[in-house]
Amino acid sequence: MPLQCIATLHQVPPSDWDALLPSPQPFLRHAFLSALEDSGSVGGRTGWQPAHRLWFDEHGQLQAAMPAYVKQHSYGEYVFDHGWADACRRAGIAYYPKLLGAIPFSPVGGARLLGDRQGCASLIEALTTALHEEGLSSLHVNFTQPACDEVLQGRENWLERIGCQYHWSNRGYRDFQDFLDALASRKRKQMRKEREQVAGQGIEFEWLGGHELSEAQWDFVYHCYANTYHVRGQAPYLTRAFFSLLAERMPELIRVVLAHQHGRPVAMAFSLLDGDTLYGRYWGCLAEFDRLHFETCFYQGIAWAIEAGLARFDAGAQGEHKLIRGFEPVITRSWHYLCHPGLREAVADYLQQERIDVLAYAEQAAQHLPYRHD
Template identity: 55%
Template sequence: MKLRQLTQIDQVDASRWDALLPGNYPFLRHAFLAALERSGSVGEGTGWLPAHLIVENSDGSLQALLPLYQKMHSYGEYVFDWQWAEAWERAGQNYYPKLLAAVPFSPVQGPRLLGRCTASQQLIVQALNDTLERGLVSGVNLLFNDDAQSPLLQQAGWEQRLGCQFHWFNRDYRSFDDFLAECSSRKRKNFRKERQSVVAQGITFEWHQGIEISEAHWERFFPFYAETYLKRGQQPYLSRAFFSQLSAGLSDAVRLVFARQDGRDVAGALFLVGDDTLYGRYWGCLEEFDRLHFETCFYQGMDRCIAEGLKRFDAGAQGEHKLVRGFEPVLTQSWHKLQPGLHEAVAEFLQRERAGVRAYQQESTGYLPFRQAT
């Protein structure tokens, strides 16, 4: 087997890359990563330089892969290491560049290091460790992975970091009322009141999916997406071209919803679909409307899960306000291997942090709206 580094995802065929993916997880598909690169959302000038690793057999068949980027900053990651960077630079060292195994701008848990056999995955992990030992980077960070790769990383001396997100689970509901039936009486009233307040403002919703989504739809959506960043004084992470590329290569996974009032768009949200999961990704609104964010980003997504028979709704990172709307606390993880000195200090911090995150997850369940068992 031979290890190869790619400076562009297009240096490997989409069919060979996707053949290693388990199921239909959209964020690791070749088309998604290619859309980021072809649209200029990652690449030169963005602080995200593709450095993907693959392992091939002599016949060219792909045996393992890892989406990898050389990072010159820590934006767009959602696992925050700014304090690590500050401490390392106070010690007279350069924190950047670092290596990041992740899906850019996407805090969604799923597969990261994939291989047909353990030996091919070990080849990639060893290459990452070698890069670190040569002092070329301050560390290697693998974000939002599932459990499949954890034993291998732990054995190689990496440190686990835990996080907490809030996901909604569809327990074979036939309608939103079935979900409400599991909630306390007071919470049911609150949900109905929130949803009715949006109806009372004359707002309706228009869903689009798959190949029916045209360039005109993206022209309508992009100002909403961009406004989310512009109102904070930031430039959007994703270019307008990304959404066209996404639609061209991943149309089966795309769901788009517009909130409309008096015949005009007032908000928009983008979702992606995997095997059994709806992923809420980007939303925006140019005006303020009472409860519109909750309806567009949460309740509409819950309705969509029920309609499509999807089991889980991942509505994005953070947001304790999701708890009272039935989104349950779930642990996420990342793994880190850093330069000597920094690694030991971070490991001690992460040990304490893991205990705190687990306690927070347990405590958070008390804010869920479900009826207590008697």
């Protein structure tokens, strides 16, 4: 069959999978996705069952692929459809299991349909036809980029959903001071004060690559990461083993900033990078320090991105507090194929109004950016 479903990425040679990638983004690499599987962060009882889809041409050559997971819940996706699932429950419609084309726990835009356009279109066509036979209620493709949007745009019964994130763009800054000089006076003073408050607590920062951290330091990184979930009474999505596997398989793409107070580590921020973007992913601290979150997660990342000559800093989903720190509103997209016609019609109506609201919000949010208007 041209369309195949595999339960682990190890059924595809890393070179074959990575050859389909249109960019060096770390989240799509065989090394990243297989580390999620091998560490137990997905699979088992996590509610994320790997079900990657492959499309082969008539010669048996891999032509297209989609990282995909059968989901028994909607946690860890960051495109929130809990309301749709609840409506189905009340109406007696099975919403789970569903199929999700996404990177687990990673609200980062990127390719979701991998390979040439014709192969991707064929994969999607065959997959949507097979959903009902596989006992799946729907197919969701989250945080897409234009190439995927072009394949799904106008396709029958597919619904587009938009959202809003905040990303920082490097406008050719020479250093962090140059960035500050581009801000309105009041905002510039506020950032300086926040950074001085952190320094006044005796906190210093150290940036390390993936190959430079010891296992003891990775223990600290994981302890900080897990603590952000434990304080909310939740279990962390990722296991400790994931971080060691990632450090082993793609250390050159890892950057960790450690915050030290009088020589003792107290907080960290974990990031990944590609050719032009720094992706802030996880953060955590062992005690409360005034303004430490802003410094560790935002200002340190901005300064590092400027020094490295990167074009963008994506510090993660949500967070209106990013606006006044120079992160601009960016529209994100996801696509949804719902098999039940009544559910599809109701969701389509909802998305029409939501789209108007999101676009209006993004336009309004842009008015609160801190940059000077010369």
